[in-house]
Amino acid sequence: MAELIFSGETYLFTLAIFVMLALALLEVVGMIFGLSLSGLVDDALPDLEVDADLDIDADIDADVSVDAAGLGPIEGFLAWLAVGKVPFIVLLIILLTSFGITGILVQYAAASIAGATLPFWMALIPTGIVSFWFTAKTSHAIGRVMPKEETDxxxxxxxxxxxxxxxxxxxxxxxxxxxxxxxxxxxxxxxxxxxxxxxxxxxxxxxxxxxxxxxxxxxxxxxxxxxxxxxxxxxxx
Known part of the structure; x- marks a missing residue:
């Protein structure tokens, strides 16, 4: 398993997990010293003003018409990912975790079934789809229970x-x-x-x-x- 995790076709997925752990550790250390990495990053980022009221939580699998919501493709994608509803660091940790774990599982399944791992670019396609979907689903769920901060x-x-x-x-x-x-x-x-x-x-x-x-x-x-x-x-x- 260790050979698979650190192989050339899988190491970027493993790296994503290590980056996630480093971010989580920095957030914990910051809280100990009275700092919030999430707050500092969110304040440094420009206001994205993604205010579309898309009911993605109700049906994340539904096809959302970005044009009907009055958003461009970039704003629609950010709204779908729940950018602005949860701290950016939290969203990034979810994305890195799901990307790393999904990528390793895809390569493990390929090695078990076909006897060899997939080229990285080939494993990246299903991994990207699953990790972005999982990030959107989880971020909107977290956004529902987080204290709301009005940005208007x-x-x-x-x-x-x-x-x-x-x-x-x-x-x-x-x-x-x-x-x-x-x-x-x-x-x-x-x-x-x-x-x-x-x-x-x-x-x-x-x-x-x-x-x-x-x-x-x-x-x-x-x-x-x-x-x-x-x-x-x-x-x-």
Missing amino acids: ARSRDALIGEVAVLTLGNATKALQAEARVTDSFGTRHYVQVIPDQPDTTLMQGDEVLLVGLKDSLFTAIPNPHANLSPRQDTLTN
Whole structure:
């Protein structure tokens, strides 16, 4: 089996698994030190604005008409993959895992049935189809249960003046932190926060008042009034 995994026709599938493990390890180490690799990558990526309301979760196997949804082929493909619904690192880990495992299984089946592995390009075709399908299916399922963060500009502006709790990392001028905030409708959001004053450090667990919005980052100050404290259920959940 080890011979198969590291053979010339299979090693790229094996490499995908090792890259996935490295990304997962970096995410865990980052969380230990109060950093979120997912958050940093998502903030570095441009807004894709894939807002089409495609009901792929209901029937992932159905033929989706991209033109009918009002999307071009690239935007339609990104929507099908659930880009923007789950953190990009999570989506990449799912894709690498399914790509690596499927590729190895395809080559194992070929070696068992025909006595020889397939050329890489030939194994790549079924592997790519299965791994992208699995990634889309899994990402949409995860997106259903993940806390929803509104990216609409008006929705984000409405969060200014709300009190949030820093949930991951310490916020400084050079480094944002993740914060949890509940809007006036009771919907919970997870946003990235930096201090409003450059010489201020906001610590994980602190209550902060969102006072501004710069691109995708909220600026915040320490919560100045106890009566502005978030709802008790927000703090305890």
